[in-house]
Amino acid sequence: MNVLITGGCGFLGARLARTLLAGGPLALAGGPAKDIARITLADRVPPPADLAADARVQFVQGDLYEQAANGALPLADTDAVFHLAAAVSGECEADFDLGMRSNLDTTRALLDACRAAGHAPVFVFSSSVAVFGDSPEQRLPAVIEDTTLPTPQNSYGIQKFIGEQLVADYTRKGFVQGRNVRLMTVSVRPGRPNGAASSFLSGMLREPLAGVRARCPVAPETPVALASPGNTVAGIVRAATATAAEWGARTAINLPALTTTVREMAQALERVAGAEATALIDWEPDAAIAKIVTSWPSRIHAARAEALGLKADASFDAILRDYVRENAQAVTLPLKG
Amino acid sequence: MNVLITGGCGFLGARLARTLLAGGPLALAGGPAKDIARITLADRVPPPADLAADARVQFVQGDLYEQAANGALPLADTDAVFHLAAAVSGECEADFDLGMRSNLDTTRALLDACRAAGHAPVFVFSSSVAVFGDSPEQRLPAVIEDTTLPTPQNSYGIQKFIGEQLVADYTRKGFVQGRNVRLMTVSVRPGRPNGAASSFLSGMLREPLAGVRARCPVAPETPVALASPGNTVAGIVRAATATAAEWGARTAINLPALTTTVREMAQALERVAGAEATALIDWEPDAAIAKIVTSWPSRIHAARAEALGLKADASFDAILRDYVRENAQAVTLPLKG
Known part of the structure; x- marks a missing residue:
């Protein structure tokens, strides 16, 4: 084939x-x-x-x-x-x-x-x-x-x-x-930031795990589907x-999506890599990005995908642990647990 | 302008x-x-x-x-x-x-x-x-x-x-x-039949009014939106x-639509032009046309159009009387009432 x-x-x-x-x-x-x-x-x-x-x-x-x-x-x-x-x-x-x-x-x-x-x-x-x-x-x-x-x-x-x-x-x-x-929205993407409005939804995890500061341009309570x-x-x-x-x-x-919030993503980061990681997030609102991101839906009932046996990711903690396991070379902070 | x-x-x-x-x-x-x-x-x-x-x-x-x-x-x-x-x-x-x-x-x-x-x-x-x-x-x-x-x-x-x-x-x-x-679906269209599956929804009125036989290829109870x-x-x-x-x-x-049935359309024809008109309809089912016509929706809730002041036609009788008035030269049968 x-x-x-x-x-x-x-x-x-x-x-x-x-x-x-x-x-x-x-x-x-x-x-x-x-x-x-x-x-x-x-x-x-x-x-x-x-x-x-x-x-x-x-x-x-x-x-x-x-x-x-x-x-x-x-x-x-x-x-x-x-x-x-x-x-x-x-x-x-x-x-x-x-x-x-x-x-x-x-x-x-x-x-x-x-x-x-x-x-x-x-x-x-x-x-x-x-x-x-x-x-x-x-x-x-x-x-x-x-x-x-x-x-x-x-x-x-x-x-x-x-x-x-x-x-x-x-x-x-x-x-x-x-x-x-x-x-x-795919998160956590490895590699570098790109021009997408959603780029920070990977960057706010990936960059701190590499010891680099990252900006979160939306309010912590912002819901997202990942x-x-x-x-x-x-x-x-x-x-x-x-x-x-x-x-x-x-x-x-x-496709199925995990509904979470930016705050919960940061909390998952803290569970995985400690307060040293979340201290690297700069919570600086950006109205232009927030307008785009909040226009997207956050709750998806993916009935047809589920009938095909597909499931949303179980939790953002699980997503983040997958990222850390698959991208060990890009993680410089000491991990917890 | x-x-x-x-x-x-x-x-x-x-x-x-x-x-x-x-x-x-x-x-x-x-x-x-x-x-x-x-x-x-x-x-x-x-x-x-x-x-x-x-x-x-x-x-x-x-x-x-x-x-x-x-x-x-x-x-x-x-x-x-x-x-x-x-x-x-x-x-x-x-x-x-x-x-x-x-x-x-x-x-x-x-x-x-x-x-x-x-x-x-x-x-x-x-x-x-x-x-x-x-x-x-x-x-x-x-x-x-x-x-x-x-x-x-x-x-x-x-x-x-x-x-x-x-x-x-x-x-x-x-x-x-x-x-x-x-x-x-626009009815009653003046002029000649065309290749559209919906052509009969005008022809079954227009042709009998001109003294010409016309075919209705779907069951009388078929609902349509006109x-x-x-x-x-x-x-x-x-x-x-x-x-x-x-x-x-x-x-x-x-746009708003009048929901009616093919039977009601024929009944309106009879009220306007008598049994002599409806006797010119040949009720001969055509499975291919019926398949297309019954795949179309028949009930339209045109909320936005109605908010703009648009309304569905009041009745098929009213539609038919408009046709007769506007196309007198194409009507050869004597009209009732």
């Missing part, structure tokens, strides 16, 4: 590749389980060293829109596409045309390339909880269901929601076997293995 | 043009009322004679995508765009690429042309009740609200729903003042005059 991961050299794409490579035979859409012969990573940047060293990993470097439009992707013998590549929310707000090209045109070109391949590959589309946005004109319900009407409040959310519609119709037409999956990297990848893989009947409607499913 | 109507020579576009030309000064989006100096009709086919003879009417013939992309539309001094042009559902199912071009690419090109004009014209987008579709995987609720999640079951519905998202985001960005309006041509145009005009505050959320509003 051959797999294509777009954005495959990013944090989530690389983790997905490692999970698939380590996971043994995979049963796509309820079909027979098969070993993974090849994973193609399509990205602008080269893969991490461990993936580059794996003989099963192929790397196709370049602009995904051009790759999809020009036949540079090995779709003729690809069984499953995981489409993770995207311009992020901040980029899309700053450069409208960039977002339309990277998220809308590229998704459509990739779907058209799959259609041209002619064998209806499994197509997992990583949508986002960012399709939901609260606004004075239209309040979000207290709890988000799979059937809640998305009301995106930024271009990234609009483009992701349009992508869901394309995947749904290309699936109905038999061009792909689409699986629309809405990812929650999923760990491992749980997020588990949801993406489960989307690919579900049969059409298990999957059900072509509309997107919300 | 200058107006552009795409699909302006079609049945609804021409009726909208006549309504605007006869209606006196228009207050767009709550602004000052102004006389209409020019209505540009963009279409592939020429306008009806009465519109062609009006000095205020300009006709731009051609393919709308090319017109929008090539600067052939007079957007620099256009105050309001009514975007009615579309490939219909049957065409979009038969030719996927045609539908994507006519409905998605053309809507985007028209929005981009408005954006390039730089003065954020009012942009009324005619979406459709076809964004709602019942399926075994996802049942529609008994009553459709403005906040009901659309689950399109055909490409036309998907493309209209994507158009709504584009209009919403171009509005949020300040490129246009968008108004997403979902039209109900709006008269006049009420539909009233909804489109109201969308253009509503202030941003009156309009509210950038998501689409459902």
Whole structure:
């Protein structure tokens, strides 16, 4: 079996590749389980060293829109596409045309390339909880269901929601076997801060654990809906293995999320690394970031995902302990217990 | 004030043009009322004679995508765009690429042309009740609200729903003042049958009134949600005059619909034109058409439209009497009462 991961050299794409490579035979859409012969990573940047060293990993470097439009992707013998590549929310707000090209045109070109391949590959589309946005004109319900009407409040959310519609119709037409999956805010992300408004939801843990000061720009009582990297990848893989009947409607499913607060995240940090760690958090409100973060939903009833056996992370303590175990080289503070 | 109507020579576009030309000064989006100096009709086919003879009417013939992309539309001094042009559902199912071009690419090109004009014209987008579709995987609720999640079951519905998202985001960005309006099934349409599955919902009245046999391909108890041509145009005009505050959320509003049944429609025909008329209806079920028609919602709670002062037609008798009065030349049967 051959797999294509777009954005495959990013944090989530690389983790997905490692999970698939380590996971043994995979049963796509309820079909027979098969070993993974090849994973193609399509990205602008080269893969991490461990993936580059794996003989099963192929790397196709370049602009995904051009790759999809020009036949540079090995779709003729690809069984499953995981489409993770995207311009992020901040980029899309700053450069409208960039977002339309990277998220809308590229998704459509990739779907058209799959259609041209002619064998209806499994197509997992990583949508986002960012399709939901609260606004004075239209309040979000207290709890988000799979059937809640998305009301995106930024271009990234609009483009992701349009992508869901394309995947749904290309699936109905038999061009792909689409699986629309809405990812929650992923925390704790390793590595460096990025331009996303949600960046601090990883940074306020990751930086103090490395002995570095970090800013929390929202009030401690701010509720947030999170999923760990491992749980997020588990949801993406489960989307690919579900049969059409298990999957059900072509509309997107919300992945499960742990509802917590920024205060509880800081308390978990103190339990793991002591007051020395939480003393490194600067509680400095930023109205612009707070406006974005508080527009996101914090309570998700992920009924369809749960019916597929997916669960929210048990606690933020568990998420944080996973991070510490998986990223020991990035943790310099002494840990407790 | 200058107006552009795409699909302006079609049945609804021409009726909208006549309504605007006869209606006196228009207050767009709550602004000052102004006389209409020019209505540009963009279409592939020429306008009806009465519109062609009006000095205020300009006709731009051609393919709308090319017109929008090539600067052939007079957007620099256009105050309001009514975007009615579309490939219909049957065409979009038969030719996927045609539908994507006519409905998605053309809507985007028209929005981009408005954006390039730089003065954020009012942009009324005619979406459709076809964004709602019942399926075994996802049942529609008994009553459709403005906040009901659309689950399109055909490409036309998907493309209209994507158009709504584009209009919403171009509005949020300040490129246009968008108004997403979902039209109900329009009955009684004058003229000839077309390829739409809903065509019989006009034909089973119009043809018998002209002394011609007509087929009803669904069971008499089939519920349907209808709006008269006049009420539909009233909804489109109201969308253009509503202030941003009156309009509210950038998501689409459902126009009001009269819920009736095919049997009640035939009974209304009998009251207007006697048993001689209803004897011309052939009740011959067609499973393919019935499948499509019964997937549509029949009960619409159009809360936002009602808050704007819009109402469903009072009865199908009233709709039918309007048709007879407005289309006397097409009615050959003697009328009762």
